[in-house]
Amino acid sequence: MAARSSYDVVIAGGAVIGSAVAWWLTRLGTKRVLVVEPDPTYARAATALSAASIRQQFSQPVNVAISRFGIAFLRRAAAWFDRAEGDNPLALRENGYLLLAGGVAGAAALQAQTAIQRAQGAETELLAPDALGTRFPWLDPAGVTLAAFGPRGEGWFDGMALLDLFRRGARAAGVTYVADRVTGFDRVGGRVSHARLRDGGRVACGQVVVAAGTRSAEIAATAGVALPVEPRKRTVFLIDAPALRGVAAPLTVDPSGVWFRPEGQYWLAAAPPDPDPAVDPADFAPDHAAFERDLWPVLAARVPGFAAIRARNAWAGHYDFNTWDANALLGPHPACPNLHIAAGFSGHGLQQAPAIGRGIAELILHGGWQALDLAPLATARLAEGRRLREAAII
């Protein structure tokens, strides 16, 4: 049961986005917050199944700004969460991202994106194929026309540790977490008046945040709001590559879309599915065949050290994919002004959590964006017919 029958803010979904919103709400001034999360183990949340990497290399300025906020936040995690100075509670590793382009058009697109990133303050460097081979001698630059490398502000971290810090911090500051499921919203006069919980009855609420990942569309639909968010499956492989032990590589994205990065003594790697249909949100069966079919041939050709490798493990997770423009939908839906959306992250939500949590909290408490102008990502763009297409989807 929820501790009270009425809250200022009810948040549906308590993984990294919902918990970031809750934590920032307490920092900015309200504690009467209820987070409804059906699975406190988070076993199937994208947050737990993520590659948990952060990059500045996006095509939309607002996404670059969000990641610049994100990396500054991650670097200062010890201070934000009252840890000893010098602690690295998120195990942040800034190995960078390396994006490889093929063909003339690929090189032109990379060049254009890099200019956008640099205008936002990112330090992305362009590398011609010979410079690429010199800088990363373990990599074969054959067929690459241009590469972009972010030497600072990009890398990976412990995503579950970030969730844990937000969640513990929110609870310590007075937020209530309940192991329950939002089954729907009741509306009165165009606004949500109550959240209905599977076990906890009806809870009156001033504001609502939908942060339920791939389940966000079905929840929003109960308030009469249609969201273009659907689950898209991604299978990630944990790979043992003995010849590459100790290579401090960046997260590298091949022109084919195959990506790989070190993970301790092993490597993570995945191939983008083609086709990439919407899937049953309960289908978490890894596509084991993708290893031989899509992944290994590309890896072995690009990095000779991947010729003799073994898949040690594989898992599948879901992107909450926004089919409208592959970017987050943030803030109130025009048809329901106290229903705030924080969904549709399309594979880049973990790194965005610090900025999105803050932005949604500002919107709820102060009525506008403050630290960052997130207006380009407003949910209202659906009604306006405005698309903010993100080209750099991994």
Ligand SMILES: Cc1cc2nc3c(=O)[nH]c(=O)nc-3n(C[C@H](O)[C@H](O)[C@H](O)COP(=O)(O)OP(=O)(O)OC[C@H]3O[C@@H](n4cnc5c(N)ncnc54)[C@H](O)[C@@H]3O)c2cc1C
């Ligand atoms: C394989 C993979 C790799 C990724 N790699 C990266 C990466 O490198 N960098 C990056 O930034 N992002 C990455 N992402 C994306 C990132 O993980 C997600 O964008 C982010 O975790 C989304 O967080 P969330 O809290 O919105 O959703 P989720 O983590 O999916 O959490 C949603 C929560 O809502 C809860 N819920 C569901 N239904 C209800 C209901 N009815 N009522 C209440 N709660 C409900 C669920 O139990 C769940 O805990 C990746 C994702 C995947 C799958």
